[in-house]
Amino acid sequence: RGGVPPHPTFVPFAENANLAYRVMSNLRSEGVEVELAGNPMPNWRLAVSVAKATAEESDIGLPWITLVKEQSSRWAQNANLPVWNNESQTVKDKFQPLVNALNLMQASDGTKVESAREWRVRATTRYGFRDGWLKNSFMGASYLWSSANVVGYRQSVVSNAYPDLGIGGTISVSDITRPYRGNPLTAIDAFAGYSRKLFRGKIGWRVQLNVRNLLDKHDPLIRNVFSDGGVRQFNLPQPRLFILTNTFSY
Numbered sequence: 001r002g003g004v005p006p007h008p009t010f011v012p013f014a015e016n017a018n019l020a021y022r023v024m025s026n027l028r029s030e031g032v033e034v035e036l037a038g039n040p041m042p043n044w045r046l047a048v049s050v051a052k053a054t055a056e057e058s059d060i061g062l063p064w065i066t067l068v069k070e071q072s073s074r075w076a077q078n079a080n081l082p083v084w085n086n087e088s089q090t091v092k093d094k095f096q097p098l099v100n101a102l103n104l105m106q107a108s109d110g111t112k113v114e115s116a117r118e119w120r121v122r123a124t125t126r127y128g129f130r131d132g133w134l135k136n137s138f139m140g141a142s143y144l145w146s147s148a149n150v151v152g153y154r155q156s157v158v159s160n161a162y163p164d165l166g167i168g169g170t171i172s173v174s175d176i177t178r179p180y181r182g183n184p185l186t187a188i189d190a191f192a193g194y195s196r197k198l199f200r201g202k203i204g205w206r207v208q209l210n211v212r213n214l215l216d217k218h219d220p221l222i223r224n225v226f227s228d229g230g231v232r233q234f235n236l237p238q239p240r241l242f243i244l245t246n247t248f249s250y
Contacts, residue, residue: 024063029055029116045126045140055116060105068102072162099162099171106161107173111153117185119147139192141214148181152225152232180229182222188214204249209242216240 031053039045072095079092126140156175163169193208216239223233 025060026058027055028058029053043128043130045128046124048123049121051120052118053116053120054118057111058109060108060111061102065102065106068098068162099160102162103158103160103171104173107158108176111174111176117146117149121145136196137192137194139190141188141190144185144187144189146185148184150179151182151222152180152227152229154178154180154229155227174227180225182225183219185221186217187212190214202250204247206247206249207245208247209244212241212243213238214240 031051033049033051035047035049037045037047075091075095079095080090083089083091083094122142122144124140124142126138128138129135153174153176155172156178157170157172160169160171189210189212191208191210193206195204195206197203198205217237218239220234220236222231223235226232
């Protein structure tokens with residue numbers, strides 16, 4: 001109507017139907033891991049690994065942003081005309097709610113992926129008994145530590161990149177240079193087992209008990225926060241869990 005193109009939040013999908021526009025982005029992850037393993041004693045195994053990884057999101061909604069920049073001046077000229085699929089709304093009414101999202105996407109280019117943890121350390125030890133009444137049994141434990149993850153960002157006032165419809169010269173968006181971080185993650189697991197041959201050595205039998213979250217930690221883990229740092233969502237760790245497995249091989 002009046003030369004105004006369809007609103008970018010909707011695209012024709014089928015007759016009498018609409019499909020919401022999908023915001024796409026690129027995710028890039030890179031890192032390095034070093035692992036050392038050895039046997040301090042013939043029946044004692046020890047392994048330690050250290051990993052560093054970064055994950056970033058870029059080109060958030062780039063096709064959408066490009067379209068809006070190309071068409072914003074045209075929409076501004078027709079700001080008071082009704083939109084193509086709703087006579088009760090003007091082009092300006094539809095454009096205004098997009099400004100926050102568009103500026104946020106543009107300012108968030110290079111954002112660290114929330115929930116990603118940059119550093120991870122894992123240590124595992126296993127000891128097997130070869131003599132005495134504990135012969136053929138084994139026991140061990142694993143320790144895992146992960147650095148705090150990004151759970152949100154503080155706000156900063158930036159210039160509005162889409163001022164054509166008179167929505168204001170500045171706007172508040174998430175500042176990716178000032179993140180909030182959640183909790184470091186620690187976990188201790190343990191295991192013990194026994195193995196032997198059955199039926200004159202024809203069948204191998206192995207029984208193992210695994211205990212996850214050995215210390216039964218219940219501290220909440222922050223998932224994300226509001227812009228003032230207040231907790232928005234958190235996860236509860238899985239309680240101590242016992243897993244018993246029996247394995248037969250032949």
